[in-house]
Amino acid sequence: xxxxxxxxGRPNVGKSTLVNRIIGRREAxxxxxxxxxxxxxxxxxxWSGRRFTLVDTGGWEVDVAGxxxxxxxxxxxxxxxxxxxxxxxxxxxxxxxxxEQVVRLLRRSxxxxxxxxxxxxxxxxxxxxxxxxSLGLGQPHPISALHGRGTGDLLDAAMDAL
Ligand code: GDP
Ligand code: MG
Numbered sequence: 274x275x276x277x278x279x280x281x282g283r284p285n286v287g288k289s290t291l292v293n294r295i296i297g298r299r300e301a302x303x304x305x306x307x308x309x310x311x312x313x314x315x316x317x318x319x320w321s322g323r324r325f326t327l328v329d330t331g332g333w334e335v336d337v338a339g340x341x342x343x344x345x346x347x348x349x350x351x352x353x354x355x356x357x358x359x360x361x362x363x364x365x366x367x368x369x370x371x372x373e374q375v376v377r378l379l380r381r382s383x384x385x386x387x388x389x390x391x392x393x394x395x396x397x398x399x400x401x402x403x404x405x406x407s408l409g410l411g412q413p414h415p416i417s418a419l420h421g422r423g424t425g426d427l428l429d430a431a432m433d434a435l
Contacts, residue, residue, distance in 0.1 A: 276435045278318075279328040279351040281379075282361035283371045287391040291361060291418035292316065292329040295428065320428040325435060328355065349378065357385040357434040359427075360410065364390040364401040368408055376408055385434040389427060390415045 280288045293299050296316045318327040330348040352358055360379060362372055379386050390402035393415035402415035414430055416423035 275317075275324055275326045276356040277315075277326045277328060277354055278357050278359060278431055278435055279330060279355035280359045280361060281330050281348045281351060281375065282389075283369065283375065284331070286361045286363040286366075287418045288361050289329055291359070291389070291391065291416070291424070292327060294418050294421060294424055295320070295327055320432055323432055323435075348375075352379065352382050352384060355384055357387065357431065358382075359389050359431060360386050361389040361391050362405055362408070362413075363392050364398055364405065364413070364415065365392045367401065367404060372408070376410060379410070386410050387427070387430050387434050388413045391418050393417055393422065394420060 280292055282288050296318050314329045316327045316329070318325055328351050330351045358379060360375065362368060388405060388408065388410040390405050390413040393399060393402050394417045399415060402413050405413035412430075414423060414427045416427050418424070
């Protein structure tokens with residue numbers, strides 16, 4: 274069976290956009306409304322001749338009722354089943370309380386984590402990406418999932434983690 278790379282993070286940070294970028298198709302549902310991807314969805318993917326399974330997850334809201342709780346559980350399951358995790362943060366927003374709660378869960382999981390600073394569409398946002406060193410997950414990888422900026426370097430790092 275192929276190694277599993279899970280994409281997690283709170284709603285609207287660009288997880289599904291990144292998944293589409295990596296698989297080279299537009300299958301993952303991208304929405305301006307947060308929380309649209311409700312369940313785990315797996316896609317076959319490949320980078321540098323290595324094949325792996327890429328898992329998109331719903332956004333993460335901790336301790337909220339209803340559908341969001343189910344979404345959080347799906348993300349938790351995805352981390353459990355993953356060999357490595359791409360943890361996506363919106364660099365233009367910076368780290369939120371929700372992000373920090375996810376960080377604690379990722380730490381507890383013991384899984385290798387690659388920190389993704391998304392929405393770095395241009396050099397003006399690079400400094401915001403660097404601020405994410407404060408999450409304590411090592412180097413933030415600045416990317417624009419929308420435009421493809423930095424995604425090659427990110428995938429190189431992900432293959433090292435996998
Ligand atoms: P998800 O909820 O984490 O899966 O986020 P989506 O992939 O659905 O994206 C949420 C919104 O962010 C959409 O409007 C995307 O077009 C937008 N978005 C995603 N990646 C980027 C990016 O790199 N730059 C910018 N400017 N917007 C992005
Ligand atoms: Mg999504």
